[in-house]
Structures are given as structure tokens and as C-alpha cells.
Amino acid sequence: MKRNPGYMPPITGFFIGLLFGTGLILSGMTDPGKVIGFLDLRGAWDPSLGLVMAGAIAVSAIAFRIARRRNRTLAGGRLELPSNKTIDGRLAGGSLAFGIGWGLAGFCPGPALVSLTAGHAKAALFVLAMLAGMAAFELMERARRTPGGAAGTQEQ
């Protein structure tokens, strides 16, 4: 694999993925019942998801402050943070669709991928449908883009 100075080697990326996935399992967020328990304000409410968000943001906010000051990765690579500031129909409509799907299944992308290898057929079905939705997006974007036009959308 090609060396990429300024950025981490793939093995480090693997362990960060493992850390993230372990955090999701420990937090309970790989259980759609817990996610829906949070989204169900009318029934008996499970506030756990709120604590997951609070804990995650508390740590990552510090890292974003450091990154902003350094403006480089620790190894000197350029930061590739989203620069798009437009709040438009794509952002709103996409987030609306995502929220409906999230409420229907109790899965968002991270926990769904983690559950895939825990041996649950229903999680696998969800992931397949999710990948199909992502692939459909890429196809529609490719069709929309004019040849030679600026490629690439902002991703979070």
C-alpha cells in the first residue's frame, strides 16, 4: 500500500475503527431498542443516548480546538474539514429522510455496521438496504454532474 506522509498508516485507522466500534457497543447504541427508547418521549424514556453524545462531544470538542490551532495533522498533513456553509434543501431533506429511517429501525450507520458482524440477519438486511441507498445517491450524483464539472460533495 502506498505511503501517505502526513497521515496515519492503515493499521492505525483500523484500531481507531475498532475503538469507535467498541465505544458504540459499550454505550449500548448497537441495540436499536435503546435508541428507540431514547426517541420515544411518550413511553418510558431511556436517556442513555444523550449521555453517549455528551461524553463523545466533551472529548472531541477538545480535539477540534487543538486541530484548529495547529491547522495540521500531528504528522503535518493538511486538514480536510468541511468548508460548505450553505444550509439548503439537500441538507434539510436528507436529514429528514435519515431521521425517519433512524426512527423506524433504531439503526444509524455506525451501529448498523458494528451489528453486521455480531451475526444478526436483520442488521445485515438493514446494512444492505443502506448501502443500496448510498449507491443510488452516487449514481444520481454522477448523472447530475456535468462532464468536466467540479466533482465531489462535502462530506461530514
Add this chain to the structure above:
Amino acid sequence: MSIDWNHFTPWTSLAGGLLIGLAVALFLLLQGRILGISGITGGLLRFRRGDIGWRLAFIAGLLAASPAWMLFAPAVAPRIDADWPTLIIAGLLVGLGTRYGSGCTSGHGVCGLSRMSPRSLTATAIFMAAGFLTVFAVRHALA
């Protein structure tokens, strides 16, 4: 509204959140990017040369988490109540929606709110509201 004390797990959820935040922090400081699962996964389907390796490495780690967990601790049985057709519709909505909206719970929810991005704040407010309303509709209004 009442608290579901049988399922509320304050300490493990907070600890899990801290690990997630640590992963986001390391990813940012070492790769210079937002750790957003939908963006990392979706970008893979663009098949752009030189932009595949780091995505695959991260996702491989994510997929290794459940097997690694089961080596040390019992697996937690998930409650997946949705039936198969609902899961297909939900998956399509999540796939399309996170790509059109440029992010999910990790990219907008954790990273975006951490860096106080107005775009992510808007997205998070919308998908949370949609989630609350959908669960209300499915569990109470239409049940």
C-alpha cells in the same frame, strides 16, 4: 414522561461516549478528517483511486469490534423490533438521507456539534426531530 430505569445505563453509556469521542479525536489529529460513518462508507462507493485504503482500514476495524468484544464479554442481544419490509425502507432512507444530508449521527451529531457548525446543528435538529416524530407515530399515533 417517565424514566425507563430498567434500561437506562448512565455509566456504560457515558464511558462508551468517551471512547467514541477519543476515536473522533485521534481520527481528526492523525487523518485530518471528520469521523463520519456515512461519509467514510459512502465515499467508498465512489471508487476514487487513492481514496480507498484508509476508508477500508477504518471500516475493517469497525467490523472487528463485535467479534473482539465477544472474546471478552457476553454479546448484548439487540432488540430489533422492526419487521423485514420496514428495515429495508429504513435502510434505504438512512443510506440516501445521510448522503444527501452530508452526514449522520457521528459526522453531524458528534463532530459537527463539537466544532459548532451551524450546518451540522441544523441537520442534527432535523434528524432528531424526525426520529422523535417517527417513533411517536409508529408507537403511539398509529399503533
